[in-house]
Amino acid sequence: MRHGKSRAKLGKTTSHRRCMFANMLKSLITEERIVTTIPKAKELRRFADQMITLAKKNTLASRRQVIAELMIRYNELTPKEARDARAGTLSSYNVDRNVVNKLFDTLGPRFAARQGGYTRIIKLAEKRVGDNTQKCFIQYLSE
Numbered sequence: 001m002r003h004g005k006s007r008a009k010l011g012k013t014t015s016h017r018r019c020m021f022a023n024m025l026k027s028l029i030t031e032e033r034i035v036t037t038i039p040k041a042k043e044l045r046r047f048a049d050q051m052i053t054l055a056k057k058n059t060l061a062s063r064r065q066v067i068a069e070l071m072i073r074y075n076e077l078t079p080k081e082a083r084d085a086r087a088g089t090l091s092s093y094n095v096d097r098n099v100v101n102k103l104f105d106t107l108g109p110r111f112a113a114r115q116g117g118y119t120r121i122i123k124l125a126e127k128r129v130g131d132n133t134q135k136c137f138i139q140y141l142s143e
Contacts, residue, residue, distance in 0.1 A: 008043050021047055022071040026099050029107065033139035038123065041138040045119045048138070052118045055108030066103060072096040107140060114143060 010017060024044050027034050029051070036044070051069070054062040067074075073096075077085060111118050122137040 008039055010039060010043065019071065022069065025051060025070055026096070028138065028140070029099050029103050030095075033137055035124070035135055035137055037128070037133050038121070038136050041121050041136050044138060045121065048119050048140070049116065051103060052107060052111050052140075055103045056112060058104055058108055063100065063104065066100060070096070070099065072100065110143065111141075114141075117141075 012020065020040075021044060024034065024036065024040070025047055028044070028048055047069070051066060054066050118140055120137075120139055120141055122139070124135045124137065127134055
């Protein structure tokens with residue numbers, strides 16, 4: 001029986017679903033608007049609102065929780081890679097750190113006065129080419 005199960009499986013395994021939502025969240029935080037299917041957007045909205053709630057707290061524990069949820073790995077760098085990271089030429093290293101910084105420095109204070117409902121889903125008229133699934137925007141509000 002399915003009593004008390006509120007998550008959509010979306011036809012994916014748990015690990016695939018977790019990685020997919022982590023990647024979608026990173027894209028949503030950096031771009032503030034992404035195109036996806038409606039079931040994925042409705043499920044992603046739960047995680048996106050939770051990230052803003054953690055960013056509003058702005059504590060070390062909430063930063064660590066966001067890092068864990070977004071699956072951000074901080075690997076040790078060689079001296080050459082550290083030099084490139086400081087210069088800004090090592091892009092893959094800085095992207096994930098920029099996601100966390102944008103979440104806590106930009107999006108958290110933007111929604112400080114708001115109590116919830118940080119995202120909006122807008123259905124698009126066009127359908128996806130491969131399987132004719134309806135697409136939509138999911139975006140953070142510009143408040």
